[in-house]
Amino acid sequence: xxxxxxxxxxxxxxxxxxxxxxxxxxxxxxxxxxxxxxxxxxxxxxxxxxxxxxxxxxxxxxxxxxxxxxxxxxxxxxxxxxxxxxxxxxxxxxxxxxxxxxxxxxxxxxxxxxxxxxxxxxxxxxxxxxxxxxxxxxxxxxxxxxxxxxxxxxxxxxxxxxxxxxxxxxxxxxxxxxxxxxxxxxxxxxxxxxxxxxxxxxxxxxxxxxxxxxxxxxxxxxxxxxxx
Amino acid sequence: xxxxxxxxxxxxxxxxxxxxxxxxxxxxxxxxxxxxxxxxxxxxxxxxxxxxxxxxxxxxxxxxxxxxxxxxxxxxxxxxxxxxxxxxxxxxxxxxxxxxxxxxxxxxxxxxxxxxxxxxxxxxxxxxxxxxxxxxxxxxxxxxxxxxxxxxxxxxxxxxxxxxxxxxxxxxxxxxxxxxxxxxxxxxxxx
Numbered sequence: 308x309x310x311x312x313x314x315x316x317x318x319x320x321x322x323x324x325x326x327x328x329x330x331x332x333x334x335x336x337x338x339x340x341x342x343x344x345x346x347x348x349x350x351x352x353x354x355x356x357x358x359x360x361x362x363x364x365x366x367x368x369x370x371x372x373x374x375x376x377x378x379x380x381x382x383x384x385x386x387x388x389x390x391x392x393x394x395x396x397x398x399x400x401x402x403x404x405x406x407x408x409x410x411x412x413x414x415x416x417x418x419x420x421x422x423x424x425x426x427x428x429x430x431x432x433x434x435x436x437x438x439x440x441x442x443x444x445x446x447x448x449x450x451x452x453x454x455x456x457x458x459x460x461x462x463x464x465x466x467x468x469x470x471x472x473x474x475x476x477x478x479x480x481x482x483x484x485x486x487x488x489x490x491x492x493x494x495x496x497x498x499x500x501x502x503x504x505x506x507x508x509x510x511x512x513x514x515x516x517x518x519x520x521x522x523x524x525x526x527x528x529x530x531x532x533x534x535x
Numbered sequence: 536x537x538x539x540x541x542x543x544x545x546x547x548x549x550x551x552x553x554x555x556x557x558x559x560x561x562x563x564x565x566x567x568x569x570x571x572x573x574x575x576x577x578x579x580x581x582x583x584x585x586x587x588x589x590x591x592x593x594x595x596x597x598x599x600x601x602x603x604x605x606x607x608x609x610x611x612x613x614x615x616x617x618x619x620x621x622x623x624x625x626x627x628x629x630x631x632x633x634x635x636x637x638x639x640x641x642x643x644x645x646x647x648x649x650x651x652x653x654x655x656x657x658x659x660x661x662x663x664x665x666x667x668x669x670x671x672x673x674x675x676x677x678x679x680x681x682x683x684x685x686x687x688x689x690x691x692x693x694x695x696x697x698x699x700x701x702x703x704x705x706x707x708x709x710x711x712x713x714x715x716x717x718x719x720x721x722x723x724x725x726x
Binding site: 480 | 589590601611
């Protein structure tokens with residue numbers, strides 16, 4: 308019986324060792340997956356921010372420039388006056404922007420643009436309205452192409468960001484899988500330990516019982532010897 | 536099924552009761568082991584399904600983003616084309632050619648606006664909704680896996696309890712036998 312218990316214990320010990328190695332491997336795989344997910348998240352955030360700059364900020368500014376240029380280009384003889392009005396509006400916007408919560412850098416850019424437009428309008432008084440309209444058309448098409456290109460760049464960068472985000476989700480899914488396997492291995496580890504404990508307890512009982520039988524035999528013999 | 540208990544002497548009676556109790560605990564333990572194994576397998580299956588759904592959600596998210604980006608790029612491309620035609624109409628070409636350019640510009644501008652406007656919807660249709668569904672299914676599987684884990688834990692606790700009860704019964708039987716033996720030896724010594 309003791310020999311049978313020893314075999315059972317050896318099997319349980321082997322199971323415990325195997326589970327321990329598995330747990331160690333799973334812990335490493337889990338850490339790797341979490342690290343990969345973190346890296347993918349950082350890349351996704353970086354490209355997402357770039358996408359926002361191109362697809363939103365630059366494209367919107369270019370769109371606004373194109374809209375203003377379109378107004379000037381279609382202004383005809385009133386083009387110099389329109390240019391002046393735009394310049395004043397931009398300077399006012401640059402002043403009021405910070406009070407309305409706009410980014411100071413953006414307000415500064417609007418102010419500089421306003422000053423530049425103002426210079427053009429000043430020069431425009433000495434130029435013909437046709438020349439100003441021609442320049443405005445050039446600016447308009449340039450701004451429209453810039454807007455489109457920025458939108459394309461933003462969409463491309465957004466796709467790269469989405470790719471990294473997808474990688475992050477996949478790594479998180481892998482991490483979830485490793486965690487589940489780790490839980491199962493923990494269960495198996497506990498089971499193997501319980502079986503080992505049970506086997507040791509049973510062996511203890513069996514040894515005690517065998518000792519009691521021998522003790523009883525000895526006692527009986529002693530009693531018989533004393534009686535004789 | 537009932538098992539008859541002999542009435543030979545006190546020790547035999549107690550031993551038989553103990554044997555029956557141990558047998559009962561062993562049967563209960565076997566049942567708990569089966570429950571635990573089933574719960575373990577269910578946990579593994581539900582966890583695997585959860586992982587599969589999370590991967591599906593990731594793939595759907597990427598597909599949605601790809602289609603959305605394609606619509607945005609198509610819209611921006613059309614807008615650039617429209618700007619080019621419009622510029623030609625206003626500066627380079629004249630007459631019929633200018634009219635044709637204006638027409639092409641308006642068509643491209645409309646197409647560009649359409650593509651850009653549909654970009655958000657395309658993301659949802661091509662992958663966003665599927666990703667949401669997959670994520671919800673993953674959540675459901677996660678809940679099922681957690682339930683299976685609780686069942687496995689409960690079964691393990693029951694097994695440990697049965698083990699301890701079995702040990703106690705064995706201790707009692709051993710003690711009874713020892714007492715009986717001592718009594719027998721005392722009788723032998725007295726005779």
